[in-house]
Amino acid sequence: MAQIVGFISQKGGVGKxxxxxxxxxxxxxxxxxxxxADLDTQQGTSVDWYRRRLEHGANPIFSVESFxxxxxxxxxxxxxxxxxLDGPARASSATLExxxxxxxVVQPSGASVDDLRxxxxxxxxxxxxxxxxxxxxxxxxxxxxDAEEAETRAYIDEAGYQTLDGALPERASYRQASNAGLSIxxxxxxQLNQRADKLLQSMVDKLNG
Amino acid sequence: xxxxxxxxxxxxxxxPPPSEVSDNLAQPEHAPAGVYIDGRTLRATGRTxxxxxxxxxxxxxxxxxxxxxHKLKFNELLEQAFEALKEQMAK
Numbered sequence: 001m002a003q004i005v006g007f008i009s010q011k012g013g014v015g016k017x018x019x020x021x022x023x024x025x026x027x028x029x030x031x032x033x034x035x036x037a038d039l040d041t042q043q044g045t046s047v048d049w050y051r052r053r054l055e056h057g058a059n060p061i062f063s064v065e066s067f068x069x070x071x072x073x074x075x076x077x078x079x080x081x082x083x084x085l086d087g088p089a090r091a092s093s094a095t096l097e098x099x100x101x102x103x104x105v106v107q108p109s110g111a112s113v114d115d116l117r118x119x120x121x122x123x124x125x126x127x128x129x130x131x132x133x134x135x136x137x138x139x140x141x142x143x144x145x146d147a148e149e150a151e152t153r154a155y156i157d158e159a160g161y162q163t164l165d166g167a168l169p170e171r172a173s174y175r176q177a178s179n180a181g182l183s184i185x186x187x188x189x190x191q192l193n194q195r196a197d198k199l200l201q202s203m204v205d206k207l208n209g
Numbered sequence: 210x211x212x213x214x215x216x217x218x219x220x221x222x223x224x225p226p227p228s229e230v231s232d233n234l235a236q237p238e239h240a241p242a243g244v245y246i247d248g249r250t251l252r253a254t255g256r257t258x259x260x261x262x263x264x265x266x267x268x269x270x271x272x273x274x275x276x277x278x279h280k281l282k283f284n285e286l287l288e289q290a291f292e293a294l295k296e297q298m299a300k
Contacts, residue, residue, distance in 0.1 A: 010233065069238055090240070091233035117225055125230040151221055159224035 002035070002083040003207060004074070006102035010118045012089035015108035015141030015168060017046050018184055019200070020086040025183035026200050028062040032081040036064040037073035040088040053181030070094040074101050091122050099131045104207050106164075108139045111152045120159045133161065137206055139199060140167035164206065166198035256284055 005023065007016040017038075024036040038046035050064035063080075067073040070085060074097070077083050085098050099105045105126070109119040123136050138156050140163060143149045149167050156163045168174065168184065169192070177187040184196035264272075276286050 090236075092236045092238050093234060094238035096234040097238075113221060116221070120224045121230055122233065124225070124227040125232075125234050128227065128230055129234055151219075155221045155224055 002077040002080040004077060004083045004085065004102040005203070005207060006085045006087060006098035006105045007108070008087045008091070008095050008098060008105060008122065009089060009107055009109070010091040010122050011115060014110060014115060014119075015139065016089070017049070017086050018141065018168070018174065018178065019106060019108055019139055019203075020084045021046060021049060021178075022184040022196055022200050023203060024062055024064070024082075024084055025060070026185060026197070026204070027082045028060040033079075034062040034082045034084065035073075035076060035080040036062065036084045036086060037076075038064060038066045038086050039070055039073065039094070040086070041066055041068055042088075046086050049178060049181055051181070052179070056181040058180075058182055058186065070097045070101075077101070091125070095122070096126065096129055096131075099126050099129075099135070103135065104203070105131070105136050106139050106203060107136070108141045109152070109156075110142045111140070111144070111148045116152065116155055120156070120161070123159075123161055136161060137203075138163040139203070140164070142170045143167040144170050162206075164199055165202035166195060168196060168199055260284075260287070 005020075007020045009016050020036055024034050027034045036046055036050070038044055040046075044066050046064055047066045054061065065073075070087070073083070073085055085102065087095065087098055107119050107123065109115045119138070123133075126136060127133055138161055140149060140152055143152070153163050171187075171192055173187045173189055173192055174184050174196075177184065185193045185200065187193055187196075272283070272286065275281075276283060279286075281289070
């Protein structure tokens, strides 16, 4: 049975796919049999990204597939070491289904109240539905300064949730890497790769901790 | 000289309490498709099946005159006549 990590958010553009792709890449590099399930059939961004990755000839390659529903993807859990569910930008019954099945539910968020407030409410709702708090974790993305990161961490902590170590800074190089089918640990800049790696390693530690 | 800690400014408001949650998790996985309504939709009667039979010419004339006098379409006449027949037979 695969370990399952869910990437959820009510909002688009916060970093779900970015982190899911990054973790897929790192897991595949470590020899794990990985499936990245793209649950947003309307946009299919991760599937498109993977097509660019294959065209670019990047390594390692793994498996990315589009699914209409979370349950369709979950049925494949037996066949892989790691199943990553890249959810749509919407909170619904599928969010709860993902959270019930996943060992870790990662919710990326930016530093603005516009991002943070709905994100906290989604986790509140999952807790109310019976999901243990320790399975829910925030990942900070598109962070501009250290002060902004500290303030965002304090906000999330005050709300009663955990935040992964490390944060993804707002950089054009991450977007450029994504445009070429590469992950956040495959940019042209070692320092940015290290910052992304710290965030992903923290995710792996939580998953196996 | 005394050392003061650097003052911290709090720019973010307090996070929302759990009591503010809505019912997003009860929503369907895919947003329901919107129903497009136009004039034709509003005028639709549901009468889509053709109903054809043979009758005598005299009966056809009689029905036509009756329908015209009462401002009924043939399908309305048939519906009302059938309802009346069912009521009568039920007695």
